[in-house]
Amino acid sequence: MTVSGQSAPVLSSTTRWGAAAPLAVAVALQEKLARDLAEQSLQRLADAGSRFAALAGLLPDQARRAARIADDTARTHGPEALVSQPLLGLPVTVKEGLRVAGAPWMMGAYRHRERIADADGTVVQRLRSAGAVIAGVGSMAEMALWPETVNRITGRARHPLDPSRTPGGSSGGDAALVAAGAVTVAVGTDGGGSVRIPAAYCGLYAHKPTAGLVPLTGHVPLDRGPDTAAAPLARFFAPGPMCREAADLWPLLSVMAGPDGIHPRLEAPLPSDLPRPTPAQLQGCTVFVLPAPSITGSEQTDPAQIAAVERAASHLQSAGARLQTVRTDLLNGAFWIWMGTLRCAADVTMEQLVGDGCRLPLLRQTLRHLTGRGAHTTAALLLAWSARLDPTGPRLWRRWRDRGLDLSAELGDMLAGPALLLCPPVPGPAPHHGHAFRHPFNIGATAVFNVLGNPATIAPVLLGPEGLPRAVQIVASPGADHLAVSAALALARTEIFPQDRTVR
16 A cells, blocks of 8 residues: 555664664663654654644654753763663653643643643653653544544544554554654553553553553643542553563653652552563463453454464463463453443543533534534544433442452452463454444453553564454553563564564
């Protein structure tokens, strides 16, 4: 396939960047100049952003200024700078909702289309302090509430390997930018799979941290501080990294983690308190394998996705893990557990989330939408209407929340080993645009772990018959982020996933 009459470039070893850590080392040793990396990244972001509707804002002035500072730091301190700035000179993007000072801060919402952030969110502050060069902000689904990235400002994000398909959501813009080779790492947020689903679709590594480990401050529902009606939902959301290389997950997580006094956090160990992830940690670890979970409302897992889980399990066994099967209905009510827990956690509905805390004039907005003048996406309006017309009473939501507590206890016993759960993050490959309207429950296998608090890592495994990635989700017990990342490192070492893919 071609774009605008041009042949499709290939992200080969000569055109893509490698892991982030060696790039930062090269900057510190002055083998590479941060300003050169920044210029390359800005050019690639401009190209990929326009081709795939993946960019909400390019930040050339900020990036060049940060790159100059990184080069000055390297000249002054050399490799010693990496102790406090492990991301020195590294170009990154972040989801626009994470609040980057001087950048669009719209939450994918048309009513905020002119809004520019006046301060950094917590994670952005920490990335800058670690030496990262923030070169742009990625597009996102409206209010981060849909598994496809589309909004009324930047449009519909497209998958770099097949633009007729979605890169996922709600952090799909940043995933598309990494997959297209514009940057080597990005940071999104995950409230139901919003980092993991795009990573799985785009062939990237990603990690959703243990609940509360990484502050969400700056992003909805903590965009207005900790005292709003929606703020209690923040404990189910987590910023997380998306990378082309598994080796970048832990350094990024280490930079972002830790309390900020605003985001509610569980008593989980910080990365600095945990063993550094290595494939050797798989020795003696039990891996529970669930290739084709039965999840109410979800599509059946496709054969290539099943093969991905089985192949990953085999490689983890070769790394020293013990495999054990698990019943197929373990995650049966996953979507409803997620929804019930959210509904019971805060006195706020999907309509209020779409409406920024307000009740929407839904009929008027829907009529405007049908005439092409609406302020909301179809997905956002459907979510708002579903909340307005919801016949489900509090008793049923509490029942699903309690089912989640039972599942959490069962998983707690299962994963206490040390142990991991290996399962599909999604039923199949990146779907064609609009697929989520027909199959909204496909997010169940990722969403349930947001409300249970477990860390979960995504690792790409193979390409399906249509040439699109299949990945596995590696779930650990809360606080055992290092073990899930260790499994991803073990899979990366086998080189079972091809790194050279054609961007269309």
